[in-house]
Amino acid sequence: MPALKLRGLVKRFDAKLAVGGVDLDVPTGSFYGLLGPNGAGKTTCLSMAVGLLRPSQGRAYVLGHDVWADPVEAKRRLGVLPDSVRMFDRLSGPELLAYQGLLRGMPPDLIETRAGELLDVLGLADAGRTLVVDYSAGMKKKIGLACALLHAPRLLVLDEPFESVDPVAGSLIRDILHRYVETGGTVIFSSHVMEVVEKICTHVAILADGRIKAVGTLNEVRAGRDLEDVFVEVVGGRVATGEELTWL
Amino acid sequence: MALMPVRPVRVTVFVRLKLRMLGHGLRGRRRRVVTFAVSLAVGLWLAIAGFLLFLTSGAVGRDIGYVMASFGGATLVLGWLLLPLLFFGVDETLDPARFALLPLPRRTLATGMLAGAVVGIPGVATALAMLGVAVAGGLRAGPAGVGVAILGGALNLLLCIVLSRAVTSGFAALLRSRRVRDLAGVVIALLAASMGPLQLVISSTLGHASLAPVLRIAGVLAWTPLSAGFVAPYDLADGRPLLALVRLAIVAGTVALLTWWWAVTLESAMIGVSGGLGGSRPVRGGVVRTLLPAVLRPAAQPGQFSGIMARELRYWSRDPRRRSSLISIIVGGAVVPVALRLAPGHSAGVPLPLAVAFTSVAGAAILANQFGFDGSAYAAHLLAAVPGRTELRARAAALSVIMVPVLLVIVVAVAVFGEESGQLIATLGTAAAMYGASMAVASVLSVLVAYPVPDSRNAFASAGGSASAKGLLAFIGMVAAVVSASPVLMAALALPGALSWLVLPAGLAWGIAGVLVTTRLVGDELDRRGPDLLGEITLPS
Numbered sequence: 001m002p003a004l005k006l007r008g009l010v011k012r013f014d015a016k017l018a019v020g021g022v023d024l025d026v027p028t029g030s031f032y033g034l035l036g037p038n039g040a041g042k043t044t045c046l047s048m049a050v051g052l053l054r055p056s057q058g059r060a061y062v063l064g065h066d067v068w069a070d071p072v073e074a075k076r077r078l079g080v081l082p083d084s085v086r087m088f089d090r091l092s093g094p095e096l097l098a099y100q101g102l103l104r105g106m107p108p109d110l111i112e113t114r115a116g117e118l119l120d121v122l123g124l125a126d127a128g129r130t131l132v133v134d135y136s137a138g139m140k141k142k143i144g145l146a147c148a149l150l151h152a153p154r155l156l157v158l159d160e161p162f163e164s165v166d167p168v169a170g171s172l173i174r175d176i177l178h179r180y181v182e183t184g185g186t187v188i189f190s191s192h193v194m195e196v197v198e199k200i201c202t203h204v205a206i207l208a209d210g211r212i213k214a215v216g217t218l219n220e221v222r223a224g225r226d227l228e229d230v231f232v233e234v235v236g237g238r239v240a241t242g243e244e245l246t247w248l
Numbered sequence: 249m250a251l252m253p254v255r256p257v258r259v260t261v262f263v264r265l266k267l268r269m270l271g272h273g274l275r276g277r278r279r280r281v282v283t284f285a286v287s288l289a290v291g292l293w294l295a296i297a298g299f300l301l302f303l304t305s306g307a308v309g310r311d312i313g314y315v316m317a318s319f320g321g322a323t324l325v326l327g328w329l330l331l332p333l334l335f336f337g338v339d340e341t342l343d344p345a346r347f348a349l350l351p352l353p354r355r356t357l358a359t360g361m362l363a364g365a366v367v368g369i370p371g372v373a374t375a376l377a378m379l380g381v382a383v384a385g386g387l388r389a390g391p392a393g394v395g396v397a398i399l400g401g402a403l404n405l406l407l408c409i410v411l412s413r414a415v416t417s418g419f420a421a422l423l424r425s426r427r428v429r430d431l432a433g434v435v436i437a438l439l440a441a442s443m444g445p446l447q448l449v450i451s452s453t454l455g456h457a458s459l460a461p462v463l464r465i466a467g468v469l470a471w472t473p474l475s476a477g478f479v480a481p482y483d484l485a486d487g488r489p490l491l492a493l494v495r496l497a498i499v500a501g502t503v504a505l506l507t508w509w510w511a512v513t514l515e516s517a518m519i520g521v522s523g524g525l526g527g528s529r530p531v532r533g534g535v536v537r538t539l540l541p542a543v544l545r546p547a548a549q550p551g552q553f554s555g556i557m558a559r560e561l562r563y564w565s566r567d568p569r570r571r572s573s574l575i576s577i578i579v580g581g582a583v584v585p586v587a588l589r590l591a592p593g594h595s596a597g598v599p600l601p602l603a604v605a606f607t608s609v610a611g612a613a614i615l616a617n618q619f620g621f622d623g624s625a626y627a628a629h630l631l632a633a634v635p636g637r638t639e640l641r642a643r644a645a646a647l648s649v650i651m652v653p654v655l656l657v658i659v660v661a662v663a664v665f666g667e668e669s670g671q672l673i674a675t676l677g678t679a680a681a682m683y684g685a686s687m688a689v690a691s692v693l694s695v696l697v698a699y700p701v702p703d704s705r706n707a708f709a710s711a712g713g714s715a716s717a718k719g720l721l722a723f724i725g726m727v728a729a730v731v732s733a734s735p736v737l738m739a740a741l742a743l744p745g746a747l748s749w750l751v752l753p754a755g756l757a758w759g760i761a762g763v764l765v766t767t768r769l770v771g772d773e774l775d776r777r778g779p780d781l782l783g784e785i786t787l788p789s
Contacts, residue, residue, distance in 0.1 A: 052627050054779045075633040085624040085786075088559060090566040091539070095559075098539040102555025103632035108536045115535045129538075131566070147628070 001064050003028040003155045003186035004049060009058035011044050011210075018044045020210040021058070026155075026203070028063075031181050032188040033197040033218075036207035037235055042190040043084060043159055045207065050080045050157050062155055079153030081144045083160040083190075089133035093124050093143050096132055097150060104151040111150070118146040121176065137164040145173060149180070156180065158189035162196050174200055194228045208235045257352060262360030266367050291369035298324065298377025302478075306384025311463055314482050317384070318466035321404065321478030324374065328408035329415060358511045365409045374405055385481035393481040396492050400477035403499040407473060410503055414510035470495065473502035552634055553642045560646030563621070569701055570621055577614050578654055581607035585662045600671045601678040601740040604659050608682035609726045611651045615690040616722035618643055620701045624786045629778075636774030640691050640767040647687075655679055674740040674748040677755030681736035684759020686729035688766035693725050695774045700787045733758065 004026035011019040019041045026032045036042045047053035049060045051067045051074065060067040065074035091099060094115060101111030119125040122142040127135065132143055141161060148156060156177070162170050177187050178200065191197055197204060198218070204227075205215040213234045214221050222230060298320070305316035347357060365371060378401030385397025470479040476495040483492035536550055540558045564570050585603040619626055629639060659679055663672040730737075736758050740751045774781070 050631065052630060052779060052782060054783075072633045075631060078631070080631050082624075082627055085627045088563075088622075088625045088628060090563060091559065094535040095539045095562070098535040099555055099559050100628065100632070102536070102539070102550055103552055103629065103634060105552060108534075108550045111536055112534050 001028065002026055002061075003030070003063055004157070004188060005061040006045075006049055007059045007061075009045060009048050009060065010056045011041075011048060011053065012056045018210055019048070019055075022207070022210075022212055024205060024212065024215070026186060026188050028154075028186050029181065029184060030186055030188075030203045031177070031201050032186070032203045032205070033201035034188060034190040034205050034207060035192065035194075035197055035231060036190070037192060040207045040235075041210040042207055044210075046157055046159050046188075046190060047082070050078060051075060052080075052082065052085075076151075077154045079148035079151065079156045081141075081148045081156070081158040081161055083163065087132055087140070087144060087147070089135075089140075090131055092129045092131055093119065093127050093135070093139075093146075094129075096143060097146055100147045100150050106151060114150055114152075115146075118149060122146055122172065138166050138169040141165050142169060142173070145176070149176075154185060156185060156187045156189075158187065160191060161189050162191060162193060170196070194231060198222075198227045206231060206234050257356050257360070259356075259360050259363045262364040263367050266364040270368075287369055291373040295373035295376035298373070299380035302377060302380030302384050304384075306387035310482070310485075313384070313388070314479060315462055315466045317381070317478045317482070318469045318475040321381075321475035322469050322472075324377070325404070325408055325411065325474045328370075328374075328412045354511050358507065361413065362406075362409060362507075365413055366405070371405070371409060374408055378402070378405055381478060381481075385484075388481045389485040392489075393484050396484050396496070397481045400480045400496055400499065403496060403503060404477040406503050407477070407499055407506070410506045410510060414506045414513070471498070473499050552632075552638050553645075556629075556634070556639065556642035557646040557649075560643050561649060564646070564650060567621065573614055574650070577610050581610055581654070582658050585658065599741060600663060600666065600668045601675045601737055604655075604662065604675055604679050605682050605730055605737070607658055608655060608679040609686040609729050611655055612644075612647065612683050612686035613690050613722055613726045613729070615643065615647060615687065616693040616725055617698055617701065618690070618694045619698045619781055620694075620785045622785065623700060624782065626782055626785060630782055635771065636695075636778070637768055637771030639774060640695075640771050641763075644687050644691065644763055644767065651683070655683060670745060671740075671748070674743070674751040677751030677753070678733070678737050678740045679755070680752070681733040681755035681758040681762075682729065684762045685733040686726060687759070688762040689725040689729045689732070690722070691763070691766050692770050693722060695770050695777070695781065697721055698781055698784045700785050732762070 002025040004024070006022050006024040009019055009022040010017075022041075022045055034042055034046070044053065048055040048058070049067065050062075051060075051071050054068070062074040063077050065077070067074045088096060088099065097115040097118065098111055101108075101115065106114075116125075122145070124139060124142060124146070127139065132140060135143065141164070145158070145161065148158070158177075161173055161177075165173065174196075177189075181187055201218050203216065204218050204221045206213045206221070214230070218227075221227070301316060301320050305313040305320065307313075308316070352360075366375070381401045381404075382394055382397040385393035385395075385400075387393075389396070466475075466479075469475045477499040480492040480495040483489070483495060539562075540550065540554060541561055564574055584606045656676075659675055660672065663669055663675060668675075733755075736751060736755045739754060740748065743751065
């Protein structure tokens, strides 16, 4: 059973078609990269997959549970790090984690141990009572990731987890995600940074103009070439021929 | 390599720099020229008004003149103190931070900045107004009066400028931080909210038409740096020259103290550090404990309900938008019944239960756009599949932790001071019914007609357009709440005194039942339309 299954997801905003029918199977235990240029519909697509944005058409299943018909069961198995969404950022990091745990209905002592460990591992314990709103961009990503991990979900959906994160924090996040996948978890994340995707993903899908343009394991999509070349070709960006800008 | 010999920098350099920058700022930019012309006109107008005020104070009767000088002076100094704080800084043409790289001694820099600060519309306008003080001093106490007044006026001008500089550079590090800007928002909200009570106080004071209490206040002010320099000529006229000197010494001492503080803080203002807010104290006693406020710990089992309640309580104090609404509602809620009951001219006044209706209804109506305050952060609740019922009830409970004691205090105070203690029980019952009904209506509105609240620095910014239309709905909702609680109100007004205690249990039951039933119905609707609600309260990026 795939960890995440999308069937015919469509989202229309007034006249504009943001996502035009996405089918996707994310196998359990995979590290899945959703690639796409800015405005391709990555965030829209993931928002519909996790129950934050009502699709115009189509269905999404988390480990067999329909996100829109059976949200409670689906969301129990799901951890999400949204990108454009704010957190309750006028709480301190520890408060935010405790809040997340209580919202998820976790027993207090379990929240205690896990939150303490997460704060330590992510290097956020020193921030103490600083409010999340005053965190740096990298720290915000890390506390967001901690919130997504706290209830030990079976599927992680991360929207741009490496955006505006410094290399040290980025590699830390990568390590944690690797460990998570090794213990049987599944990760799908969106990105437009080829290097990261090429380094860590087992599977890749390329989304452009609201449609999947290429999908498969990393090696299938690459087919022996550089991922960046494949990406540019599939997305249809222009490649400089050397004829233009001769005056430069 | 030998360092270039250094010529000491003279104060005139700063003054010329300031003048040149003012001149350059005007060159060729129409909008700036217009702004400058407008501020020049306003400054001139204020200068003339101040001059005339102080001049008149020398020509009218002694007591009235004393009050005018004392109050006028205090207002002037307070204006210099508060305006820069409210508008996040003084005229920054000569920003200390810009001199950070230059090897200037602290003393040179401080005097230079001070001289630069006098050269400007506010400085010149204040100096003009001080001329009025000098003339009035002459009218009061002859040539010696002119001397004292000029000295006092110069000291006061210095005080004004040092005060505003010291405060802004002392708080420069703070003003850069979000917390203090939030605090400034609160101050503005408080000031805006206290306009009403101030008007009430002024009108009732004028109603009494007696100078004695005002004179007493003026006498107290005269011992503070706020108006000591302005009343010194009066002491001279009263034949107490020593006292006049003491008053001047008060001002001079304050100026010296502020200058010292300013020079010390100037360095940190130049570097622009914004640390030292004590943000990183270690967390003790576990994370759940840090989230749940002390008031909740004994009462609530840790879970979704107490979690949301705790977070809401934190947000009412930490989110500047919520805080300013809360402050306005509480101040307004305290003033309206007092005005209705105690306003001069209405001997009978409005019946007590009716007088507190606004307070009770407005106290809960603040929830009418409760999700709008959250914005996209509400996604966390959606992802955790929080039941709508729990969501709405926890939010109602959190507000009540704040609002019920406030309501109690207001109702009891109005009843006791209005000598209507007999109606207290019935009034409490009405208040409970109104508060509950308003909470119920607000819960419905918050789910069905939510709108985004921009998270700007300006606590009064609005999303405009549909937001104001939806805000109007909240007002209609308040009327609906009053109507739906009207049976309890009727009972409070109609029941004979011996039975009036019945209104309390009836009102409590009415209010609580209203909240429970509504949150149940609307909670189910919230479960269905949660994602749509999230879309409505998310600002388009």
